Amino acid sequence: MVDVQAETVINRPRPEVAGYAADPGNAPDWYSNIASVWWETEPPQRVGSRVAFVAHFLGRTLEYTYQFTEFVPGASLTMKTAQGPFPMQTTYTWQDAGEGRTRMVLRNTGSPAGFSRVAGLVMAPMMRREMRKDLARLKQLLEAR
Template sequence: MNVDVEFHAVIEFAVDEVASCAGDPTKAPEWYANIHSVKWRTTPLVKFGSQMDFEAVFLDRRLSYTYEVVDFEPPCRLPCAPRTNHPPWRPPTPGSRLTAAPA
């Protein structure tokens, strides 16, 4: 079964503030309820080529997957494989729009 999920949110904070949380994979369990842990495969620094393992539960199934940073334009763009076509964050005024969608 394939499941495609797309998420949009307007967050009432500046781009730099949103990026400091959402752009740090280590903080994913704080804002994404399904993600239980993140472990770095590389040095824990977000840059091109960084890799991290995610452990999550979705629809009562345990998921383990690895993301790799495939582009990095702080603070507005952090696409990770296998989702390589994330649009950049384009903040409305006021706030920041965060999009997470499948490629």
């Protein structure tokens, strides 16, 4: 089981941060490992929406589809892999963190298929490092606006 969380405070209003981060089309701009994204269902995002991703992780190219399972605009978004090599759930939450500032939490949980518990323990620190870098990139992009 992998359960990894990272967070940051972004000096932009919550609706702006949440709107940008929740839009899958923006993912390649701030996620270093995501190469491409396309909708399998008609946008915009809502519970039941499906979005396909191509990513690079641990030297492999991964293709997977996320399905939106919970979505509260401006507050939270939860997606689960509908298919792919790593059964995962990704959750974003956004909270006000003072005047015009937003705390964003990114959490990934799951049980990678074909991996032992030990492999999960090795993956978690790598995932955490990547998630922190991704949130730092998101912060940089949004604060430069």
